[in-house]
Amino acid sequence: MKDSPHNSATRGGFNRREFLRGSGAAAAATALATGTSAVADAAEADTIPLYGPGLTKIKLNVNGQDREVQVEPRMSLLEVLRHQLQLTGAKPVSIDGSSGASTVWVDDAPVSANTVLALTCVGRKVRTVESLGGSKPDAVPMAFVHEDGMQCGFCTPGFVVAVRAFLDKYPGASEAQIREGLNGNLCRCGTYANVILAALEVVKGGARG
Amino acid sequence: MAEYSWPKQGTAVLLGTEQDRIDGLEKATGAAKYSYDVVLDRMLIAKVLGCPHAHCKVKSIDVTAAKAIPGVVSIHLFIDPKDAKKSEIKWQGDPIACVAAETEGAAAEGVAALVVTYEVLEHFVTEEFLAAAERAGRVGKAGVNVELENEPGENEDEDAFVEKELKRLYDESAAVVEGYYGIQAITHMCLEPHGSTCAWQGDKLTAHLSTQSVSGTAGQFASPLSMTADDVTVHCDFIGGGFGSKFQADEWGVACAKIAKETGRPVKLMLDRDLELKVAGCRPSGFVKVKVGADKEGVVKVWDSQQWGTGGDKGAAVDEKQIPYVFNPPNRRRSAVRISTNTGPTRAWRAPNHPQACAISQTAYDDVAAKLGIDSYDVFLRNLPSVSNKKADVYAAEMEIAAKLMDWKAKWHPHGKGAAEGSIVTGLGMALHTWGGGAVAGSCLVKVHPDGGVETFAGSQDLGTGTRTVMAMVVAETFGLPIPAIKVNIGSSKYPQANPSGGSITVGSVSETHRRASQDALEKIKALVAEKLGVEAASLVARDGRIYTDGSPDKGVTWAQACSLLGMSALEVRGEYAPSRQQSPLSSSGVGGVQMAEVAVDRNTGLVRMKKFVAVQDIGLVINRQTAKSQIYGGVIMGIAYSLFEERIMDAGTGAFLNAQIADYRLPRLGDIGEIVVEFYEPESEYNRGVIGLGEPPVISPGAAISNAVANALGVRVPVLPITPMRVLDALESATKPA
Numbered sequence: 017m018k019d020s021p022h023n024s025a026t027r028g029g030f031n032r033r034e035f036l037r038g039s040g041a042a043a044a045a046t047a048l049a050t051g052t053s054a055v056a057d058a059a060e061a062d063t064i065p066l067y068g069p070g071l072t073k074i075k076l077n078v079n080g081q082d083r084e085v086q087v088e089p090r091m092s093l094l095e096v097l098r099h100q101l102q103l104t105g106a107k108p109v110s111i112d113g114s115s116g117a118s119t120v121w122v123d124d125a126p127v128s129a130n131t132v133l134a135l136t137c138v139g140r141k142v143r144t145v146e147s148l149g150g151s152k153p154d155a156v157p158m159a160f161v162h163e164d165g166m167q168c169g170f171c172t173p174g175f176v177v178a179v180r181a182f183l184d185k186y187p188g189a190s191e192a193q194i195r196e197g198l199n200g201n202l203c204r205c206g207t208y209a210n211v212i213l214a215a216l217e218v219v220k221g222g223a224r225g
Numbered sequence: 226m227a228e229y230s231w232p233k234q235g236t237a238v239l240l241g242t243e244q245d246r247i248d249g250l251e252k253a254t255g256a257a258k259y260s261y262d263v264v265l266d267r268m269l270i271a272k273v274l275g276c277p278h279a280h281c282k283v284k285s286i287d288v289t290a291a292k293a294i295p296g297v298v299s300i301h302l303f304i305d306p307k308d309a310k311k312s313e314i315k316w317q318g319d320p321i322a323c324v325a326a327e328t329e330g331a332a333a334e335g336v337a338a339l340v341v342t343y344e345v346l347e348h349f350v351t352e353e354f355l356a357a358a359e360r361a362g363r364v365g366k367a368g369v370n371v372e373l374e375n376e377p378g379e380n381e382d383e384d385a386f387v388e389k390e391l392k393r394l395y396d397e398s399a400a401v402v403e404g405y406y407g408i409q410a411i412t413h414m415c416l417e418p419h420g421s422t423c424a425w426q427g428d429k430l431t432a433h434l435s436t437q438s439v440s441g442t443a444g445q446f447a448s449p450l451s452m453t454a455d456d457v458t459v460h461c462d463f464i465g466g467g468f469g470s471k472f473q474a475d476e477w478g479v480a481c482a483k484i485a486k487e488t489g490r491p492v493k494l495m496l497d498r499d500l501e502l503k504v505a506g507c508r509p510s511g512f513v514k515v516k517v518g519a520d521k522e523g524v525v526k527v528w529d530s531q532q533w534g535t536g537g538d539k540g541a542a543v544d545e546k547q548i549p550y551v552f553n554p555p556n557r558r559r560s561a562v563r564i565s566t567n568t569g570p571t572r573a574w575r576a577p578n579h580p581q582a583c584a585i586s587q588t589a590y591d592d593v594a595a596k597l598g599i600d601s602y603d604v605f606l607r608n609l610p611s612v613s614n615k616k617a618d619v620y621a622a623e624m625e626i627a628a629k630l631m632d633w634k635a636k637w638h639p640h641g642k643g644a645a646e647g648s649i650v651t652g653l654g655m656a657l658h659t660w661g662g663g664a665v666a667g668s669c670l671v672k673v674h675p676d677g678g679v680e681t682f683a684g685s686q687d688l689g690t691g692t693r694t695v696m697a698m699v700v701a702e703t704f705g706l707p708i709p710a711i712k713v714n715i716g717s718s719k720y721p722q723a724n725p726s727g728g729s730i731t732v733g734s735v736s737e738t739h740r741r742a743s744q745d746a747l748e749k750i751k752a753l754v755a756e757k758l759g760v761e762a763a764s765l766v767a768r769d770g771r772i773y774t775d776g777s778p779d780k781g782v783t784w785a786q787a788c789s790l791l792g793m794s795a796l797e798v799r800g801e802y803a804p805s806r807q808q809s810p811l812s813s814s815g816v817g818g819v820q821m822a823e824v825a826v827d828r829n830t831g832l833v834r835m836k837k838f839v840a841v842q843d844i845g846l847v848i849n850r851q852t853a854k855s856q857i858y859g860g861v862i863m864g865i866a867y868s869l870f871e872e873r874i875m876d877a878g879t880g881a882f883l884n885a886q887i888a889d890y891r892l893p894r895l896g897d898i899g900e901i902v903v904e905f906y907e908p909e910s911e912y913n914r915g916v917i918g919l920g921e922p923p924v925i926s927p928g929a930a931i932s933n934a935v936a937n938a939l940g941v942r943v944p945v946l947p948i949t950p951m952r953v954l955d956a957l958e959s960a961t962k963p964a
């Protein structure tokens with residue numbers, strides 16, 4: 017933990033994580049790759065190790081396991097999950113996270129994996145939709161199946177994570193709260209009506225079987 | 226050969242029940258692998274440079290700097306600047322070149338480093354105002370269609386007669402409505418963009434293509450690669466949306482295969498979001514000026530319309546003969562012109578042209594009701610005798626059901642005369658639609674192993690319909706087995722040739738082939754069982770995992786015992802279906818459908834909110850009630866999208882597509898859909914028609930239904946869809962201006 021780029025990065029004069037979040041991954045990626053912007057200026061130069069532009073070997077904790085990956089500073093968490101760890105549940109749909117299709121947890125907070133740089137996830141716990149599957153699937157994906165909260169299914173993994181995160185925070189959510197609180201995910205096929213039913217089913221005590 | 230049939234209504238075990246989709250958990254937990262998800266060893270990522278201009282000539286492409294970017298491996302050009310004809314680009318985003326690299330970042334950097342020079346040419350991208358299109362010389366020749374009850378006298382000038390006759394009909398009308406209606410172009414916005422992952426083994430190509438046509442795309446790769454289709458395998462286990470736009474390998478698919486061959490490495494090429502919206506499919510716009518004449522009951526007697534729209538450079542627009550939609554008033558003159566614009570080409574969009582035709586004509590019918598002060602329901606009902614598909618009775622029955630579910634009679638008020646709550650007014654609107662949805666030719670293979678295992682193979686795909694589950698249900702119903710006993714294999718062009726998925730043909734087509742194959746297979750197995758038991762084969766039934774003499778379940782064998790009679794080798798039966806003039810006992814074509822919308826409109830902000838939506842639909846025999854309902858929910862929500870939210874916004878000055886990103890291209894979210902009620906109309910007469918597809922019908926009516934509801938709320942027509950707050954406020958403002 018101590019020597020992780022994440023920890024180093026947050027020791028500087030301002031919180032770099034907040035900066036990265038605010039400016040978007042694309043701008044941050046350029047900044048890191050070229051090493052010329054505010055991020056790497058003198059004020060922080062002694063506290064922030066510079067990475068890249070080539071590959072750096074790092075360890076990511078994903079779904080409870082430490083996984084070794086090789087990343088460029090500009091690589092998003094989504095790209096690394098999909099291309100290096102074969103975790104393709106999170107999908108690339110928007111450039112700025114506005115579809116919610118790449119939603120994963122980083123340290124228990126739902127984020128769009130395409131707006132997070134992989135390097136900033138060192139020392140943090142990443143959890144993906146795949147953690148809700150396996151031999152004993154979570155109640156949320158089960159409810160999505162039972163209520164048919166899917167059609168083509170491309171938005172579904174992101175929606176499943178969003179619903180799980182939302183209900184973890186508001187386990188007794190009403191239908192009105194569900195309609196109000198799950199607007200960060202986009203579906204084109206029109207599964208919203210059944211997603212609402214799926215979320216309600218989980219609130220009421222899990223998937224019918 | 227068996228005599229093909231379905232169980233009588235009410236006797237099926239599985240058909241018509243609600244069943245979870247068999248691949249649902251894979252989709253919900255991220256295990257399902259879409260074309261975008263295929264990750265192969267040493268795979269390169271390719272990204273496309275789209276043209277920034279709406280109309281130009283590409284003068285030169287310099288790849289030197291791009292090649293020097295670390296990680297860039299190969300560059301492919303779609304355009305040859307030396308070829309005068311092929312260097313002209315007619316819409317923004319048209320592919321110019323693509324760069325294949327080790328990572329997404331390197332590919333993007335490579336694309337940014339391409340140096341292209343252009344000769345910019347004059348563009349035209351906004352077709353809503355016909356006069357502007359005329360000034361720009363972009364209006365094509367008009368198609369005109371005239372049908373009148375009376376005929377001109379001998380030697381009478383035909384044009385003069387038509388004018389005279391129309392004038393007479395309008396003079397005799399109790400109400401004449403003159404209106405303008407329109408609907409903007411929209412894109413397909415597949416969440417999984419178009420593209421593929423291509424890999425070669427020697428001279429054989431495997432293309433993991435995001436496609437609605439697994440069986441129909443191998444040749445599209447083979448021909449430009451100078452090979453034959455037998456050396457191409459198209460593979461697609463899951464597709465992330467198509468809606469009519471994914472029937473082609475596309476030039477970028479072929480480029481992906483070429484780069485893979487040239488580099489000796491697998492390549493993934495998926496379009497970036499902005500290019501997906503700009504070049505990979507859109508739906509034509511449609512605008513119309515209408516004059517309608519009706520009698521005092523609201524029955525339309527005469528219709529005269531001039532229509533225009535664009536399908537891009539040369540794509541098809543809405544045909545003049547498609548309006549007024551479903552209704553065929555006795556006297557009609559309809560013309561349409563196509564406007565050529567520098568915008569991406571159209572592709573079939575769910576129920577091609579029906580939603581636009583409905584939205585720009587059934588709105589005029591509702592304005593007849595408004596003008597006469599009659600309940601819109603009654604005007605639609607009284608015009609049913611003129612419907613073009615002989616379904617007046619079906620519509621009438623569906624209207625009655627829908628009205629009950631909506632509580633129409635209690636809620637309806639004359640247009641603009643409802644009670645307001647502050648600045649909020651509410652209103653009701655309805656519309657009705659028609660579609661085919663018949664099965665197309667195809668085949669499948671059903672394989673029964675001697676140990677009782679059952680698997681099926683078909684080169685079909687699951688567009689979101691739940692194709693696998695439908696196939697499993699049909700076979701399981703026939704064999705008397707539980708659904709999990711059937712292993713379904715789809716998604717490979719090496720499987721028996723099957724239907725593309727478009728036009729609502731999938732469920733009918735796969736039900737035809739799978740029912741035929743499994744009925745034939747069962748007949749063979751029954752013959753073996755009959756011989757063993759010494760009974761008539763005709764007396765045997767397959768149910769509850771057994772084959773037994775009807776009426777005495779203990780006089781029989783288990784499924785596994787029955788299959789063991791096959792001996793050493795599995796029984797393979799092909800199911801073939803080809804439509805013919807003879808009506809199939811298993812499937813039909815042609816549905817109606819009625820929808821009603823209730824909206825709330827804020828007169829101060831112009832914001833429209835969905836309150837309630839009712840969809841009543843006939844679809845013949847329902848296979849999986851769960852996924853069938855989902856299709857209707859989906860159609861309605863896509864309808865809400867184009868009615869209130871989405872449109873392609875083109876900038877007249879620059880020719881640019883302004884909102885080609887998810888954040889800018891507005892679509893409804895979960896909180897925007899209101900309450901949706903879905904009901905099937907399925908008397909025995911409909912059930913006995915067999916299976917009919919369902920994807921298209923429910924997406925057709927929402928435009929007119931919602932527009933009519935807004936008009937009912939406000940007492941003012943908001944003429945153009947989508948009904949955004951700005952358009953509502955504009956309509957309210959122009960309604961208060963003195964004429």
